Amino acid sequence: MASRPLLAALAFAGFFCCVFPYDRPPARPSRFVPLSERLTSTSPQQVHISLVGNDKMRISWITEDNTPTTVRYGTSPGEYDFSVNGSTSFYHYMMYQSGALHDAVIGPLKPNTVYYYRCGSNSDPELSFKTAPAQFPVHFAIAGDLGQTDWTTSTLAHIAKSNYDVLLLPGDLSYADTEQQLWDSFGRLVEPLASQRPWMVTQGNHEVEEIPVLHSHPFTAYNARWIMPFEESGSDSNLYYSFEVSGVHVIMLGSYTDFGASSAQYNWLKVDLGKVDRKRTPWLVVLVHAPWYNSNTAHQGEYESVDMKDAMEKLLYGAHVDVVFAGHVHAYERFTRVYKEKANNCGPVYINIGDGGNREGLAKEYIDPQPKISAFREASFGHGELQVVNGTHALWSWHRNDDDEPVQADSTWLRSLVSDPSCKV
Numbered sequence: 001m002a003s004r005p006l007l008a009a010l011a012f013a014g015f016f017c018c019v020f021p022y023d024r025p026p027a028r029p030s031r032f033v034p035l036s037e038r039l040t041s042t043s044p045q046q047v048h049i050s051l052v053g054n055d056k057m058r059i060s061w062i063t064e065d066n067t068p069t070t071v072r073y074g075t076s077p078g079e080y081d082f083s084v085n086g087s088t089s090f091y092h093y094m095m096y097q098s099g100a101l102h103d104a105v106i107g108p109l110k111p112n113t114v115y116y117y118r119c120g121s122n123s124d125p126e127l128s129f130k131t132a133p134a135q136f137p138v139h140f141a142i143a144g145d146l147g148q149t150d151w152t153t154s155t156l157a158h159i160a161k162s163n164y165d166v167l168l169l170p171g172d173l174s175y176a177d178t179e180q181q182l183w184d185s186f187g188r189l190v191e192p193l194a195s196q197r198p199w200m201v202t203q204g205n206h207e208v209e210e211i212p213v214l215h216s217h218p219f220t221a222y223n224a225r226w227i228m229p230f231e232e233s234g235s236d237s238n239l240y241y242s243f244e245v246s247g248v249h250v251i252m253l254g255s256y257t258d259f260g261a262s263s264a265q266y267n268w269l270k271v272d273l274g275k276v277d278r279k280r281t282p283w284l285v286v287l288v289h290a291p292w293y294n295s296n297t298a299h300q301g302e303y304e305s306v307d308m309k310d311a312m313e314k315l316l317y318g319a320h321v322d323v324v325f326a327g328h329v330h331a332y333e334r335f336t337r338v339y340k341e342k343a344n345n346c347g348p349v350y351i352n353i354g355d356g357g358n359r360e361g362l363a364k365e366y367i368d369p370q371p372k373i374s375a376f377r378e379a380s381f382g383h384g385e386l387q388v389v390n391g392t393h394a395l396w397s398w399h400r401n402d403d404d405e406p407v408q409a410d411s412t413w414l415r416s417l418v419s420d421p422s423c424k425v
């Protein structure tokens, strides 16, 4: 058994591969998902849905050629009692011209109910989704830094089997990285899941896609393709918003837009936290891309992590946030409840879940020794599940993609801070 300083020295010298106990799986390349041969230039494709208010759903889809933006839906297959027209938009990115981006908000919808819907003509396939329950229990699937590799496919297959109600994605979706056709490919890859359950996302650095002179607008594709319910939560930007589902208030923050004390995001966050009613939503959860706590050597000291934490940590602590999920670092790590670097029973649990499976591969090197506040860390691809059982208990679990098989590698019960009298929520 080598001594700890020797291990650290070897790691420092770049020999980490040789002393690390597992042989971590290598990265897999992005795979382009073509348009299915059954579909034509007027067929709806890349269908995904997202929550709007407490009883509506946004249906988003794309057609190569422009078609009417109409969604017909109902609670029995093939019978559509309701019809809604939405809006259509397009965007340019250098030489790329998008298809028609359709977006329609349907509802009011009943909780915990299967709806059947069609966003095209009768010859296009009928789809269905299930709404979340009005109250717990509710089951979230969580995966960041997804990309579109065979590891992503593996992660998605495991999530599909998890019987989740809502997916939460803390940034870095397609890894299109300016190649716009890869956004279309990503849309087709995730459609089987994202058309059946709401996918609620926030942005990561791979969504910025700003190129000096050539394309000077950030988030063009992301904001056009992944419209989130920001207006409904009083936000002026698709890059940060909140929503409530089944007794949980979820806040999506933006690591790549202003977050300082005089920013619109900061002020919106203060107002939004002020609106949280822990009797209605005992659980308060935050997602952000760049982690505020991280003992991996990847992404240490970055502005979006360090400065955002400096600016906003006190707000989250003061509001008694239960959990903060982040991505960015391609590995899994769970911290204890923390505030200002120290274990604190009334601070949020920080969980980094940037291990969805993107083409960049895993972040395998850790700071040694493991900080006391870091409860579990492992560089493997996988996904997380948060099962909120009731107002006081939630079961968190992390599932590693072990040779493509899902293996539960970490699990812990979380108690909501409202149920801890010493935190005076």
Ligand SMILES: *[C@@H]1O[C@H](CO)[C@@H](O)[C@H](O)[C@H]1NC(C)=O
Pocket: 068, 070, 083, 084, 085
């Ligand atoms: C939707 O648009 C179509 C065609 O423009 C129109 O015939 C229909 O009445 C509209 N439906 C609703 C619900 O507004």
Ligand SMILES: *[C@@H]1O[C@H](CO)[C@@H](O)[C@H](O)[C@H]1NC(C)=O
Pocket: 389, 390, 391, 392, 393
């Ligand atoms: C909440 O769920 C936990 C875990 O199943 C259980 O032990 C506890 O009694 C429940 N609390 C209430 C109020 O039902």
Ligand SMILES: [Fe+2]
Pocket: 145, 172, 204, 205, 206, 289, 327, 328, 329
């Ligand atoms: Fe990232």
